[in-house]
Amino acid sequence: xxxxxxxxTLLKNKRVNSKHIGKIREIRMIWKSKSAITKMQALAIVxxxxxxAIAAYYLTRPTPTLIKNPDTIITTVYGPPSTLDPAFAxxxxxxxxxxxxxxxxxxxxxxxxxxxxxxxxxxxxxxGLISPDGLTYIFPIRKGVKFHNGNPLTPEDVEYSFERxxxxxxxxxxxxxxxxxxxxxxxxxxxxxxxxxxxEEIDKAVESNATHVIFHLKKPYPAFLQILSLSxxxxxxxxxxxxxxxxxxxxxxxxxxxxxxxxxxxxxxxGTGPFKFEKWxxxxxxxxxVRNEDYWGEPAKVKRVVWKFIPEWSTKIMMFLKGDIDIIAxxxxxxxxxxxxxxxxxxxxxxxxLAIITMVFxxxxxSTSPYIGSGxxxxxxxxxxxxxDKYVRLGFAYSFPYEEYIQEAYLGEAxxxxxxxxxxxxxxxxxxxxxxxxxxxAEECFRKAFNGELWEKGFKVTVPYGIGMDxxxxxxxxxxxxAENLREVNPKFQLIIQGVELTTYEAQLYGEDxxxxxxxxxxxxWADFADPDNFFSGFMGSAGMYSWNMYFSTPYxxxxxxxxxxTLDPEVRREVYYELQRIYHDExxxxxxxxxxxxxxxxxxxxxxxFRPVWEEVVLYSELEKGx
Amino acid sequence: xxxGAYIARRLLLFIPVLIGVTILIFLISMSFTPEQRAVxxxxxxxxxxxxxQLAQKYHLYDPxxxxxxxxxxxxxxxxxxxxxxxxxxxxxxxxxxxxxxxxLVLYSAPFIYIVGTRLGIISAVKRDxxxxxxxxxxxxxxxxxxxxxxxxxxxxxxYGHLDLFPPGRLGEAxxxxxxxxxxxxxxxxxxxxxxxxxxxxxxxxxxxxxVLPVTNLVIVTSALxxxxxxxxxxxxxxxxxxxxxxxxxxDEKEVINKHARRNALIPVITVTGSLFATMICGLVVxxxxxxxxxxxxxxxxxxxxxxxxxxxxxxxxxxIVFVVTNLxxxxxYAFLDPRIRLG
Numbered sequence: 001x002x003x004x005x006x007x008x009t010l011l012k013n014k015r016v017n018s019k020h021i022g023k024i025r026e027i028r029m030i031w032k033s034k035s036a037i038t039k040m041q042a043l044a045i046v047x048x049x050x051x052x053a054i055a056a057y058y059l060t061r062p063t064p065t066l067i068k069n070p071d072t073i074i075t076t077v078y079g080p081p082s083t084l085d086p087a088f089a090x091x092x093x094x095x096x097x098x099x100x101x102x103x104x105x106x107x108x109x110x111x112x113x114x115x116x117x118x119x120x121x122x123x124x125x126x127x128g129l130i131s132p133d134g135l136t137y138i139f140p141i142r143k144g145v146k147f148h149n150g151n152p153l154t155p156e157d158v159e160y161s162f163e164r165x166x167x168x169x170x171x172x173x174x175x176x177x178x179x180x181x182x183x184x185x186x187x188x189x190x191x192x193x194x195x196x197x198x199x200e201e202i203d204k205a206v207e208s209n210a211t212h213v214i215f216h217l218k219k220p221y222p223a224f225l226q227i228l229s230l231s232x233x234x235x236x237x238x239x240x241x242x243x244x245x246x247x248x249x250x251x252x253x254x255x256x257x258x259x260x261x262x263x264x265x266x267x268x269x270x271g272t273g274p275f276k277f278e279k280w281x282x283x284x285x286x287x288x289x290v291r292n293e294d295y296w297g298e299p300a301k302v303k304r305v306v307w308k309f310i311p312e313w314s315t316k317i318m319m320f321l322k323g324d325i326d327i328i329a330x331x332x333x334x335x336x337x338x339x340x341x342x343x344x345x346x347x348x349x350x351x352x353x354l355a356i357i358t359m360v361f362x363x364x365x366x367s368t369s370p371y372i373g374s375g376x377x378x379x380x381x382x383x384x385x386x387x388x389d390k391y392v393r394l395g396f397a398y399s400f401p402y403e404e405y406i407q408e409a410y411l412g413e414a415x416x417x418x419x420x421x422x423x424x425x426x427x428x429x430x431x432x433x434x435x436x437x438x439x440x441x442a443e444e445c446f447r448k449a450f451n452g453e454l455w456e457k458g459f460k461v462t463v464p465y466g467i468g469m470d471x472x473x474x475x476x477x478x479x480x481x482x483a484e485n486l487r488e489v490n491p492k493f494q495l496i497i498q499g500v501e502l503t504t505y506e507a508q509l510y511g512e513d514x515x516x517x518x519x520x521x522x523x524x525x526w527a528d529f530a531d532p533d534n535f536f537s538g539f540m541g542s543a544g545m546y547s548w549n550m551y552f553s554t555p556y557x558x559x560x561x562x563x564x565x566x567t568l569d570p571e572v573r574r575e576v577y578y579e580l581q582r583i584y585h586d587e588x589x590x591x592x593x594x595x596x597x598x599x600x601x602x603x604x605x606x607x608x609x610x611f612r613p614v615w616e617e618v619v620l621y622s623e624l625e626k627g628x
Numbered sequence: 629x630x631x632g633a634y635i636a637r638r639l640l641l642f643i644p645v646l647i648g649v650t651i652l653i654f655l656i657s658m659s660f661t662p663e664q665r666a667v668x669x670x671x672x673x674x675x676x677x678x679x680x681q682l683a684q685k686y687h688l689y690d691p692x693x694x695x696x697x698x699x700x701x702x703x704x705x706x707x708x709x710x711x712x713x714x715x716x717x718x719x720x721x722x723x724x725x726x727x728x729x730x731x732l733v734l735y736s737a738p739f740i741y742i743v744g745t746r747l748g749i750i751s752a753v754k755r756d757x758x759x760x761x762x763x764x765x766x767x768x769x770x771x772x773x774x775x776x777x778x779x780x781x782x783x784x785x786x787y788g789h790l791d792l793f794p795p796g797r798l799g800e801a802x803x804x805x806x807x808x809x810x811x812x813x814x815x816x817x818x819x820x821x822x823x824x825x826x827x828x829x830x831x832x833x834x835x836x837x838x839v840l841p842v843t844n845l846v847i848v849t850s851a852l853x854x855x856x857x858x859x860x861x862x863x864x865x866x867x868x869x870x871x872x873x874x875x876x877x878x879d880e881k882e883v884i885n886k887h888a889r890r891n892a893l894i895p896v897i898t899v900t901g902s903l904f905a906t907m908i909c910g911l912v913v914x915x916x917x918x919x920x921x922x923x924x925x926x927x928x929x930x931x932x933x934x935x936x937x938x939x940x941x942x943x944x945x946x947x948i949v950f951v952v953t954n955l956x957x958x959x960x961y962a963f964l965d966p967r968i969r970l971g
Contacts, residue, residue, distance in 0.1 A: 043742075054836050069800050083715065171685055172669075172678035193684065261685060267715060279807055282714055283724035284797065285921045288807070306800075311925065312916045314780050315795050318788050319919075324800075468932075503664040503934055511663035511679035545676070 067605050068323040070626055071303040075327040076316055078617055080287065080309045084280070085263030086231045087168040087175060093231040095287055097618045098305065099148075100234035100271035103139050103158070103213075104225060105620075109612045111530040112426070114225055118142050118153065118235055118272065119213075122225070134220030134568045139213045145296045147237040148276045155208035160238040160249055162206045162215075166197075167247045167254050170263070174232050177528060180565075181221035182206070186543070188258060195258060199251035219566040222573065226529040230615065240270045274300040274622035285309040289621075300622035301608075320345070320601070326626065327602040327609075329617070333411060336599075344604050351598040352415065354527035354613045356422050357471060358539070359478070359591040360520040361387035361396075364551035369516030371462040371498075377450055379457040379492060386461070386518065388551075391449035393588035397435040398442035399485040400478075400591050408481075409474040414594035419584040420525075420539040422595040424613055427532050427577035433585055434592075442489050458492020463519050465497070466505035475522040478593060515549040523590070530614045532577045533565040540580060540589065552589055604628075635955060642951045649947050650940055654696050657936050662688035668712050668934050699940065708944070709937030713930045718941035721926060726945075727816025728797060729915070729922030733907045734817075735838050736845040741900055744850040745889075748857020748896075752865060753884060763854070771851035779844045779917035786840055793840045795919040802833040841918040845911065849903065856899045860892040867891075893964055901957035902950075909946045 081092040089096055103119040114122045119139040123129030129138045145153040162178065169175040169188045176186045182205040183197055190196040207214045217224065227233060242248050246264045247257035269277040274297065275289035287307040291300045308325060310316040317335050319325045321342065331339065339345055365372055365384040373381025387393055406414045415423065418432040447455045465475045476497065483495035500508075509517050523546040528534050538544045541561050542553035557580070564576035584590075598616065602609060607625040612618075657665070666683035667676065683689055687698070702709060708718035716724070751763045786793045797818055798806060805811055805827070806818070814824050818834035864870065865888055873883045910924020923942070930938035961968045 051839060054832055054839075072800065074800075080715075171681040172676075193681065259685065262710060280715075281807070282716060282721075283728065283921055283926075284803070285919070286803070308919075310795075310919050312919065315783065315917055315919050318783060319795065322787065322791065322794075324794065503660065503667040506667050506676055507661055507663035507679060510676040511666070511683075 067626060067628070073302050073305045073327070073606065073621060073624060073626055074308060074325050075305065075619075075621075076308055076310060076325055077327055077329040077619070080282070080285070080307075081280075083263045083266050084269050084277075085265035086234045086236075087165050088170050088173050088263040088266075089231055090172075090174045093615075094618050095277075095289065095307070096231045096234060096269065098275050098289055098621055099269045099273045099277045100231075100236070101273045102229050102233040102235065103141075105229045106226075106612055106614070109610050111226070111612065111614045114229060116142075118145060118158070135217045137215040137217070137224065139215075140211060141208075141213060142296070145272050146294060147240065147270055147272050148292060148294075149237065149240060149270055151237050151239055153235065153237075153272055155211065155213050157238045158213045158235050159206050159208040160241070161234065161236045163202055163249075164236065164241065164247050165232055166202045166205070167257050168260065170259050174230075174528075177227045177230070177232050181217045181219065181224050181227070182215065184218035193259075195255050199254055202254075203251065220568045221565065222568055223529045223531040223533065223565075226531065226614070230529065235272065236265075237270050241265070244268065272296070274298075274620075275305065278304075285311075298622075301625040302621070305621045320603075323603060326606050327600075327619075329601060330599045331601060336411075339601060346602055346604045346606075348600040348609075348611060350413075351600060351611045351616070352422065352424050352613060353596045353598045353616065354422055354425065354530055355525065355596040356417055356420060356535070357474075357522050357524045357593045357596070358417075358420050359593060360523045360539070360546050360550055361393055361552070361588070361590055362515055362518050362520070362550045363388040364514045365518050366512065366514045366516040369518070371464060371516060371518050373460045373462070377453055377457055377459065380460055382459045382461045382518065384514075386459070389449050389454075390588065391445045392454065395442045395446040395449060395489070396482070396486075397588050397591055398438045398445065399482060399489060400435070401437045401481050401485060402435075402593075404437070405478055405481055406594060409477040410594065410597075413597045413599075415597060417592045417595045419581045419592055420590065421532055421535045421577075421581070422527075425527070425530055425532050425535065427574050429578050429581050432578075432581050435585075435588075437485070439485065439489055442485075446489060446493075455490065458490060458494070460494040460496070461518050462496045462498050463521055464500040464505055464508075464517060465521050466502040467499045468502045469505070469522070470524060471522055479521055482591075510545065510549075513549045514551060520546060520550070520590075522593075527614055531565075532573075532580075533561065536577070536580050537561050537565070540584065547589075552587070557583065631959070635959075638951070638955050638958075642947075645951065646944060646947055649943050650700075651696065653936075653940055653943055654692065654699075657934070657939070658692045658695075660934060665934055665936065668936075699937075703944075708941040711926075711930060711935055711938035711941070713933050713935045713938055714926055718937055721938065722923065722941060722945055724816070725921065725923040725926045728920055729908060729910055729924060731817045731819065731834075732838070732841055732845070732911060732914070732920060732922060733904065735819075736842040736849075737900075737904055737907070739842060739846045740850050740853060740903070743846055744853025745857045745893075745896060747850065747854040749861055749884065749889060751854065751858045752861035755862065764858075767851035767854045770847045773848055775844065775848050775913040776917055778847055779841075779914055782840050782844055783917065793836055795837070795840075795917075797834065797837055797920055798830070799833050799837070802830045805830060837918075837920075841911075841914050841920055844914055844918075845907070849907075852903060853896060853899060857892065857896050860895045861888060864888045864892040890964060894961060897957055897960050897964065901953050901960075905950050905953040908949050908953075 077094070078092065081089065081095050083089050084096060086096055086100065101117050103117060104114040104122050105117050107113040107115045116122050118141065120142050121127065121129060121140055123137050123139060125132060130136070141153070141155045141158060147153065165175050165178055166182070166188065169179065179185050179187065183201055185197065188195060188197045205216055238249060244264055247254060267280060274292050274295045276292045278288040278290045280287050285308060288304065290304050291302070293299065310319070313332060313335060316325065316328060317331065317338060320328045323344065339347065363385065365386065367375060367384050372384065375381050375383060377383050402416055406412060406416065416434065417423065418434040421428055449455070463479055465472065465479065469475070479495070479497045483497060486493040486495050509515055509520060523539065525535060525538055539546050540553060540557050541547060542558050544553070547553050560576050560580055564573050567573060600609065600611065605626055605628055607627065608623050609619065662683040663679045665688050666679045666686065669682045669686055687695065699709065711718045711721045714721035747763045747767060751760045754760045783795060787795060811825055811827070814821050819831055822830035822834055870883060870888055873887050910922060910927050912924040912928045914920070915922045915925045927942045930942065
């Protein structure tokens with residue numbers, strides 16, 4: 001190396017003579033006599049030079065603008081979609097909603113006002129597009145709209161899209177939201193998996209003519225327009241779908257297309273929206289959509305939107321701070337401090353989400369449950385009907401430190417709730433009483449439970465939580481606080497907290513009947529649509545996700561739920577939902593923990609974002625701009 | 629026995645290994661209830677209500693041997709199954725995720741080897757001197773450093789503060805170019821594809837993104853090789869033929885580099901082989917922190933989600949990598965030490 005450098009210097013100065021050649025030889029001798037370690041050093045020098053050259057190349061490049069990637073929005077909100085087939089997709093629908101379009105959509109931040117999209121008018125009773133009995137909805141379809149492959153949009157495509165949803169109806173999918181109003185069922189199959197609806201029923205539910213699409217509902221359904229604004233209401237290109245192996249639109253063999261094991265449109269999209277699907281690079285963790293230059297409406301303001309799915313939070317935060325990511329939405333509490341007051345970053349705080357967390361009591365714990373100790377009221381366990389005693393539930397409700405919990409687990413960024421609905425849902429009763437921490441009252445109740453036997457003997461119950469579940473830390477804190485207070489009320493009251501492997505926990509909680517879990521410590525619900533029915537049926541109905549195997553639903557509750565969800569009369573609905581809130585509180589069906597409050601972090605060069613409480617992660621990126 | 633026959637025999641032995649590995653994984657996975665395994669198919673927490681229906685739909689209630697035979701039958705027909713975590717067939721997932729890991733390993737392995745053996749030799753030759761102690765302490769520090777910690781530290785200094793080496797595999801402009809039709813993918817390795825396409829700037833960009841993960845791997849893994857090299861070197865240096873070499877007046881460098889080093893390399897090759905194989909099967913932490921999604925990241929995610937098809941496919945891949953690497957190591961032995969005969 002030294003020899004090369006020396007020779008190079010000489011050549012450059014054009015002063016080579018025999019003296020210098022001698023010198024070069026001398027250097028070569030020294031070089032040869034050196035050990036391999038020197039060669040290693042030489043290698044190291046070469047590497048350093050290469051690295052420095054690369055660094056210099058990048059550092060000296062002129063920066064074209066202060067805004068990084070000015071024509072591209074780079075976002076991390078939220079994780080990768082589980083599928084792109086709208087009949088299967090439940091969470092993670094933001095990509096679907098930016099490529100496909102619905103007939104109508106929420107008007108900006110309003111959850112009860114809509115704007116026409118692929119329909120030219122939003123139906124109301126006043127404009128005659130909703131029949132007075134609330135059973136027929138008519139949508140005039142926009143003309144001149146083209147799918148991204150050039151096919152024109154027709155009312156037939158709209159009819160096909162909804163019928164295909166119902167024909168497909170995969171287990172656990174989102175199609176129940178359409179089946180409820182249109183067929184008055186949750187599923188196209190019965191409990192044994194046999195087809196339980198006829199082709200005729202599906203066919204008649206949605207009809208089209210040359211200009212309009214008509215929906216025939218089985219019962220008035222207050223949330224119907226909201227449901228049509230979600231991903232179950234996106235409009236597909238019939239011809240393209242059939243090419244991809246979807247249901248061909250005929251009725252003789254439609255059952256073959258029911259409940260498929262893999263989504264036919266799992267990794268492809270062909271919509272009418274302001275963005276076209278470009279690539280889902282799963283190995284690079286990227287999802288890319290590009291502007292549709294042929295869009296029928298106002299074109300998107302940025303050329304491209306890129307979702308980056310970065311598993312490591314510290315890396316994500318670092319990239320956000322450097323401006324390599326534009327939007328990260330909410331961040332874990334541990335990173336809040338790091339982003340506080342940083343120039344170029346905007347944080348929208350106190351966003352009331354349509355999401356709540358409650359604890360749910362199990363009235364009929366499986367007798368083989370590993371969590372109930374002796375299974376008897378002997379101080380070494382609990383009987384399976386432990387929580388069926390109202391005084392036990394009351395005692396628990398008075399033992400929970402609601403305010404302190406919000407401070408400790410959420411740093412104050414959460415709201416108290418009275419029952420199982422958030423306060424920004426229609427028919428929320430602001431006057432509804434709430435339980436507060438009161439250990440004296442707790443003692444009174446516990447003394448009455450099981451005719452005083454409980455107070456004498458005490459109890460020992462294990463409450464599990466899933467390791468790695470959402471809000472795991474907050475759940476653990478809640479249980480620890482509850483356990484501590486119960487011990488304070490009576491030292492013989494033992495609540496043991498146990499972390500359980502997540503799939504085991506979820507299978508026990510949602511898959512077993514009756515459930516072996518005595519107390520669901522974190523029953524969490526994000527609204528599918530902004531209607532109280534969406535919460536109450538999940539938390540109180542005999543078929544509800546959190547109540548079906550907990551055995552506290554009554555025919556009266558089911559009747560109320562049925563009445564509330566099948567009328568458009570606001571007075572009737574108010575009465576029903578106030579009554580359900582009263583029952584939830586008076587009967588202590590659970591311990592209402594919090595309504596979640598969100599944050600939204602973005603770079604200050606992103607303009608046009610607003611908060612819509614329902615499906616807040618479904619940002620229409622065509623409305624966002626990048627620039628100052 | 630000739631080399632060809634030896635390799636053929638080793639490859640044949642591979643089949644029972646594969647069957648054994650997959651049966652073992654199947655047995656372990658069956659310790660989970662069908663409902664637990666059905667959690668994987670719930671695409672949203674809201675679908676958990678349908679666990680039983682999902683378990684039924686995906687035949688999770690079938691007896692274990694039926695499930696295994698079905699799987700094996702599919703494999704023999706070239707179908708490794710569908711990976712829910714990757715949203716693609718398992719074989720495709722391996723093909724898509726592997727190049728990132730391979731690229732990382734190809735660039736870091738030589739450095740790990742060179743740094744490890746060099747430090748090992750220095751340490752052995754200068755035994756019990758300050759240099760020896762210093763190198764050993766350094767190596768132990770590198771070995772003891774939690775990978776994620778050193779990775780985050782490197783990232784926050786060289787990206788956060790100096791903005792020199794960003795995370796990911798390519799920068800924004802390069803990514804867009806690579807995804808465009810102008811760029812042809814040959815190997816999936818960015819640096820090699822960039823050169824094959826004649827795009828030097830993409831090559832440099834890819835190199836720039838490799839610097840930190842490679843450095844991190846060198847820091848945390850060289851120590852193992854260094855320690856093996858040191859002890860093996862010490863043992864060799866005490867051999868009679870080394871004393872003989874010195875006695876006949878050979879230069880010390882010659883003694884170390886020609887006589888001692890080559891003989892001391894045998895155990896190092898063994899360790900390097902398995903280290904290389906382990907690395908090629910995924911570097912979960914390094915890949916995650918540097919957002920360099922490779923096969924390790926995918927496999928870890930599949931394992932956490934009980935994505936049985938993915939785990940089985942990945943295990944087959946791991947088994948193949950190990951068998952092939954061990955074969956290469958054995959052939960290398962014979963090359964390094966002509967006294968070793970294969971077969």
